[in-house]
Amino acid sequence: MSDSHTWIILGATSSMARAFARRVSAEGATVLLAGRDMEDMRKTAADLVARGGRAEALPFDARTPSGFDALVERGRTEPGVLNAAVFVGSMPEQSAIDADPGLIDGTVRDNFTGPAHLLHMLAPEIEARGAGTIVGVGSVAGDRGRVGNYVYGAAKAGFATYLSGLRNRLNRAGGHVITVKPGFVDTAMTWGIEGMFLVASPDAVARDILRAAAKGRNVIYTPFFWRWIMLIIRLIPEPVFKKLSI
Amino acid sequence: MRWNTVECTGWGRVHRATSQVARPERLSTLSATLADTPAPGVGNRRSYGDACLNGDGHAVDMTRMDRILSFDRQTGVLEAEAGLTIGALAHVTAPQGWLPAVMPGTGRATLGGCAAMDVHGKNHHVAGSFGQHVLSVTLMQGDRRVVATPNRNKSLFRATMGGLGQTGVIAQLKLQLKPCPGTVLEVRERRIECFEDFIRALDGSQADYVVGWIDAAATGAHLGRGVLEEAQLTRGDTPPRSHSRKVPMDAPGFALSPPVVRLFNAAYYGRIPPGEGRARTRRIDDFFFPLDKIHDWNRLYGKRGFHQFQCVVPLDQVAALREILVEIAEAHLASPLAVLKRLGPGRAGHMSFPMEGYTLAVDFPARDGIEALIDQLEQLCRQAGGRLYLAKDALAHGEAIKAMYSEHGDWVAETAKADPDGAYETDMTRRLTLRSAR
Ligand SMILES: Cc1cc2nc3c(=O)[nH]c(=O)nc-3n(C[C@H](O)[C@H](O)[C@H](O)COP(=O)(O)OP(=O)(O)OC[C@H]3O[C@@H](n4cnc5c(N)ncnc54)[C@H](O)[C@@H]3O)c2cc1C
Ligand SMILES: NC(=O)c1ccc[n+]([C@@H]2O[C@H](COP(=O)([O-])OP(=O)(O)OC[C@H]3O[C@@H](n4cnc5c(N)ncnc54)[C@H](OP(=O)(O)O)[C@@H]3O)[C@@H](O)[C@H]2O)c1
Numbered sequence: 001m002s003d004s005h006t007w008i009i010l011g012a013t014s015s016m017a018r019a020f021a022r023r024v025s026a027e028g029a030t031v032l033l034a035g036r037d038m039e040d041m042r043k044t045a046a047d048l049v050a051r052g053g054r055a056e057a058l059p060f061d062a063r064t065p066s067g068f069d070a071l072v073e074r075g076r077t078e079p080g081v082l083n084a085a086v087f088v089g090s091m092p093e094q095s096a097i098d099a100d101p102g103l104i105d106g107t108v109r110d111n112f113t114g115p116a117h118l119l120h121m122l123a124p125e126i127e128a129r130g131a132g133t134i135v136g137v138g139s140v141a142g143d144r145g146r147v148g149n150y151v152y153g154a155a156k157a158g159f160a161t162y163l164s165g166l167r168n169r170l171n172r173a174g175g176h177v178i179t180v181k182p183g184f185v186d187t188a189m190t191w192g193i194e195g196m197f198l199v200a201s202p203d204a205v206a207r208d209i210l211r212a213a214a215k216g217r218n219v220i221y222t223p224f225f226w227r228w229i230m231l232i233i234r235l236i237p238e239p240v241f242k243k244l245s246i
Numbered sequence: 247m248r249w250n251t252v253e254c255t256g257w258g259r260v261h262r263a264t265s266q267v268a269r270p271e272r273l274s275t276l277s278a279t280l281a282d283t284p285a286p287g288v289g290n291r292r293s294y295g296d297a298c299l300n301g302d303g304h305a306v307d308m309t310r311m312d313r314i315l316s317f318d319r320q321t322g323v324l325e326a327e328a329g330l331t332i333g334a335l336a337h338v339t340a341p342q343g344w345l346p347a348v349m350p351g352t353g354r355a356t357l358g359g360c361a362a363m364d365v366h367g368k369n370h371h372v373a374g375s376f377g378q379h380v381l382s383v384t385l386m387q388g389d390r391r392v393v394a395t396p397n398r399n400k401s402l403f404r405a406t407m408g409g410l411g412q413t414g415v416i417a418q419l420k421l422q423l424k425p426c427p428g429t430v431l432e433v434r435e436r437r438i439e440c441f442e443d444f445i446r447a448l449d450g451s452q453a454d455y456v457v458g459w460i461d462a463a464a465t466g467a468h469l470g471r472g473v474l475e476e477a478q479l480t481r482g483d484t485p486p487r488s489h490s491r492k493v494p495m496d497a498p499g500f501a502l503s504p505p506v507v508r509l510f511n512a513a514y515y516g517r518i519p520p521g522e523g524r525a526r527t528r529r530i531d532d533f534f535f536p537l538d539k540i541h542d543w544n545r546l547y548g549k550r551g552f553h554q555f556q557c558v559v560p561l562d563q564v565a566a567l568r569e570i571l572v573e574i575a576e577a578h579l580a581s582p583l584a585v586l587k588r589l590g591p592g593r594a595g596h597m598s599f600p601m602e603g604y605t606l607a608v609d610f611p612a613r614d615g616i617e618a619l620i621d622q623l624e625q626l627c628r629q630a631g632g633r634l635y636l637a638k639d640a641l642a643h644g645e646a647i648k649a650m651y652s653e654h655g656d657w658v659a660e661t662a663k664a665d666p667d668g669a670y671e672t673d674m675t676r677r678l679t680l681r682s683a684r
Contacts, residue, residue, distance in 0.1 A: 015271055015310060040272040043327075047313035050324070051338050188271050188310075192248030 003131070004080030005029040008071070008122070010060055010115060011088035013037050015187045016137070018044055019206035020085060025053035030078055034060035034071055035088075062088050062114025063106065072121045084122055085135035085209070086115040091152045091189055104151050111155035116162045123166065127173035133213050134170070134177045136163040140221065142181070143230045147245055167218060178212050179219045180205075183226035198223070247279040249304065257544050258294035259551030260612050260640050263301030263673055271310040273327075276417060279306060281389035284669035287415035289329065289356030293363065294554045295640030296673035297410055303671075306415055308358050314338065315418060322423040323381065328358030328416040333535055340530055344423035345479070347379040351585075353535040358416040363637040364408030364598035366589060368455040368477070368534070374592025375600050377407030379422045387414035387664060405660035407595030410636065410675060412657075413664040428482040431455065431533045433475060436523025437515065441470025441571060445564055445604070448588040451476055455533075461511040462584035462608050465575045470568070472586070473518050477533060484529050492541040496549050507581055547611050552581065553640055555620055556607035558589055558599065559632035566630035567604055570623055574608055577619050581609035596657035599635045607638065617641055636674065644678035658683045 007024045009017050012033035025031050025048045033041040033055060041057035048055035060071050075082055090110040097103045119134060126132035141149050142156030160179055167177035184190055184199045200223050208222040221227040236244070249266035268285070270276040279285075285304035292298075299305075308329035315325040322344045326335065332346055333353020339345060350365040359365075364377040373379075382395040383406055392414070394403040406413045434453075438444045444458055453476035460472035518524060537543055544552070555574075559567050574580050584607065591602040610616050620641050627634060633650035634642050648654050661681060668681060675681050 013272065037272065037274070040274070043272075043313050043315055046315050050314035050317035052342070188269075188275075191269055192250035 004078075006032065006075065006078035006080060006082050008032045008034055008075050008082070008084040010034045010062075010084065010086045010118065011137075012041050012044060012057070014087040014089075014189075015202040016182075016185060016205050017085070017087035019201075019203040020087070020135075020209060021048060021055070022051070023203075023206050023210055025051065025055060029053075029083075031055040032071075032075060032078075033057045036061050060118070062118075063109045065114070065117050068118050068121055071118070072125070075122065076125055081131045081133075082122070082125055082129060083133045083135075084119065085137070086119070087137050088115050089137065089139075089156075089189075091149070094148050094151065097151050107151050108155045108158065111152065112159040112162065116159065119162075119166060123170060123175075126170055126175040130174040132170075132175045134163075134166065134175070135180060135209055135213065136160075136177065137180045137182065138163070140181050140183050140226050140230050144233055144241070176213075176216060178209065178217060180209055180212070181219070181221045181226065181230070183221070183223060183229070198225070247275055247282070254288075254291060254299055254305075255551070256295050256298055256640065257292050258553055258612075258638075258640055259544055259547070259549075260553060261296040261299055261673060263296070263299035265300050265302070266304045267307050268304070269307040269310055273311070273417060276306065276311065276415065277386055277389065277391070280386050280415060284388045284414075284665075284667070286411045286670045286672050287328070287358055287362075288411075289359035289362075290331065290354045292352050292355045292359060293637045295636075295638065296677060297363070297636060297639075298359075299673040300671070301673050308356060308415070311417070312356075317342075319343070322425060323420065324423055325418060325420040326357055327418050328361075329356050331356055332360055333531060333538065336530055336534070339423055340426055340429045343425055343427075345426040345530070346376075347373050347422065347424040348376040349534050350376075351535065351537065353531060353538050357419050357421070358411075361407055361416055361419060362409060362411045364593060364595050364600075365637070366592075366600050368457045368475075368587070370592060370600060371456065371588055371590040372454050373424070374590060375407075375594050375598055377594025377598065378592055379424075380407065380594065381420040381422055383416050383420075384418045385414040385664075386417050388669070391417070401656070401660050402664060404595045405597075405657050405664065408593070408598035409595055409657065409661065410597065410672065410680070412661040412670050412675060412681065414670060426479045428480055429484045429530055430480060430482040430527050431477040431530065432480045432525065433477040433528050433533060434523060434525045435473050435475050435518050437518050437520055438470075438472050438474050440468060441568055444470050444472065444474070444586060447474050448586070448604070451588075454478055456587065458586035459514065460571075460584045460586050461515055462571070462574050462580035463508050463511055463578070465572075469575060470571055470586075471515065472584075473515060473523075477528075480527070482527060491539065493543055493545045495545065497546045547581075547609075550612040552612055553610045553616060553620060554607055554638040555610065555623055556599075556605060556635040556638040557623065557627040557632050558601055558603050558605040558635070559627060559630040560601065560603040563603065563630040563632065566626060566632070567606060570606065570626050573619070573622060573626065577615070579610050579613060579616060579619060581611060584608045596653035596660070597636070597651055599633065599637070601633065603632065605635075607635075639674070642678065644680065647678050647680070648684065654680075655683050 012035045045055040139156040141153040212220045252267040311327035311329040455477040
């Protein structure tokens with residue numbers, strides 16, 4: 001890296017985000033950890049500093065856009081290439097949502113509109129600098145609405161469509177957007193949930209994302225085989241799919 | 247906190263347990279979990295037997311709490327979460343001139359596991375045990391958080407070092423690291439012809455890191471022959487890492503059968519030229535954690551798993567140790583990995599393993615006849631005034647262990663205060679009835 005890089009990491013308390021932060025920090029990037037649990041993010045920042053990196057923790061709540069300005073401003077003060085990675089997300093159980101449809105708004109905020117709002121504020125800066133990568137973590141759950149998880153899936157699908165448009169836009173100005181669709185990842189979100197299989201480690205996901213970034217990939221599935229699994233799932237005709245519970 | 251039903255084993259894969267496991271990623275989750283359901287902490291389950299198991303109960307997997315919280319490069323004082331592995335720690339600090347003062351033979355052991363077993367390294371005779379370099383531990387006991395140091399809450403500190411997790415879950419530790427001039431060691435290996443020569447060589451060695459690899463299958467005049475490895479940290483660069491390999495599945499039963507073991511041992515011994523031996527420069531991780539390069543090597547022992555027997559006997563009990571070695575060699579059941587080492591007196595807790603003397607560690611595939619053999623070795627060790635290492639044990643008897651650990655009574659009193667309800671008990675403490683004085 002000839003230019004200095006900064007990564008704003010949204011949802012920095014996620015174990016995937018922590019693995020990603022360690023990797024970009026080891027490559028020399030400055031890391032701005034953004035999220036709700038400041039006490040925890042300060043520890044991640046301390047860890048990166050102990051390992052020889054530069055890092056700082058900053059408040060970010062996807063449901064409180066009034067706080068976004070300060071974060072974007074802080075990012076702007078860093079010279080060089082400004083990048084952002086979104087790991088923010090929440091997945092209430094479908095049954096909880098069925099019992100309280102009010103949870104839908106929050107799910108969409110956390111997985112889609114909150115991060116999109118922030119990325120929208122960052123986009124002009126990336127355009128102005130003529131460089132910068134945005135990593136958006138969606139999910140294979142966004143590829144098709146399933147009975148067990150379709151509100152979360154819908155939010156991720158919305159986010160994926162947003163990222164596609166943002167990619168189209170930033171591409172004109174030298175920026176790049178990667179949509180990441182993990183399958184099952186061994187994190188706090190999935191710990192203890194039944195029916196997990198082919199579970200990837202958070203660090204394997206982080207490694208896949210950085211490889212994809214280096215190659216300028218647009219949409220990746222991680223681990224890669226989920227592309228084929230989801231291809232099959234998307235090919236199932238709706239009259240059949242509606243009777244399945246997968 | 248969600249609990250996950252997990253089937254776990256110790257490293258030896260003989261004991262199995264199904265537990266409800268929580269895996270907190272941050273302190274607030276850990277405290278909420280323990281306030282609700284106090285349960286023993288576990289690390290990477292590199293202890294061989296059942297110390298890291300709590301069958302039909304709860305356990306808290308600490309491996310996701312793996313951050314360095316502060317590191318002072320001037321003083322070498324470092325604080326970290328308990329789930330950080332000792333290998334990862336060395337990897338970060340060695341290039342910055344500091345090394346954990348004590349490291350066990352696997353880099354995958356977590357700091358919490360190192361403290362809870364008060365582990366020793368190849369430098370025990372000069373550096374003492376892991377716990378002697380711990381400046382403070384933060385323990386979570388249900389909804390309480392307690393800090394213990396060698397001076398504050400002194401007896402709680404002693405009950406925690408080597409304390410098998412019985413005083414609560416260690417959330418974080420502060421360590422004093424030791425300076426290191428580079429990231430490599432100068433290693434000298436030489437052949438040792440027999441047991442008596444080995445003892446002499448161990449007694450005479452001037453090196454900081456000393457370990458003997460013995461051919462536990464050799465008998466008669468060759469009894470106790472092997473390779474002595476002596477090393478010093480030195481200035482220098484790091485040669486590139488050799489590739490790691492993974493054992494993809496359980497090996498068939500014959501993989502470690504006696505003829506294969508004899509061949510392996512002869513080759514291991516034979517690669518060192520007689521006389522002066524050989525000297526080479528090795529990376530820190532290659533020297534300290536030679537087996538970690540083969541992931542899941544414990545699967546080489548097949549489905550039934552294996553045992554490690556590790557004992558220490560006082561310096562004046564060389565004859566007893568020889569007898570133990572004879573028993574082992576004549577049983578023809580041992581595996582390639584036998585280690586002989588001289589320990590110093592250093593220990594940090596009531597239940598710490600080390601005592602000044604000689605320690606022997608031998609692996610045995612779990613075959614018929616093993617339990618009887620290990621029973622007999624346990625008795626020989628006890629008669630010699632020695633003790634068995636609980637990090638390795640799967641078969642010992644509570645009565646013998648209590649007799650071997652002279653401060654056991656103090657530990658029982660202290661753990662009763664820290665954990666009156668026995669919430670942190672494990673399969674091991676129940677098997678050995680360790681939490682009661684007799
Ligand atoms: C290849 C190999 C080589 C080894 N070489 C050596 C050696 O040279 N010297 C040596 O002394 N040992 C050695 N060991 C043993 C090993 O170092 C210890 O068993 C160590 O405790 C393993 O750490 P762990 O994190 O896997 O702990 P686990 O095996 O998961 O747990 C061990 C004990 O520590 C407790 N514990 C773990 N974490 C916590 C926590 N956060 N809070 C409270 N209690 C906790 C558990 O309850 C359990 O009682 C070796 C093991 C292997 C597999
Ligand atoms: N695990 C999987 O199998 C899997 C599969 C596909 C996709 N994903 C996606 O991967 C990403 C990371 O998830 P994970 O598995 O690591 O789970 P996680 O630990 O629950 O991470 C979710 C992250 O989002 C943050 N977050 C949630 N709501 C927020 C809000 N309103 N404002 C700010 N931050 C908020 C959380 O912060 P707090 O710590 O403050 O709660 C946390 O950092 C998520 O987008 C998830 O949907 C996961």
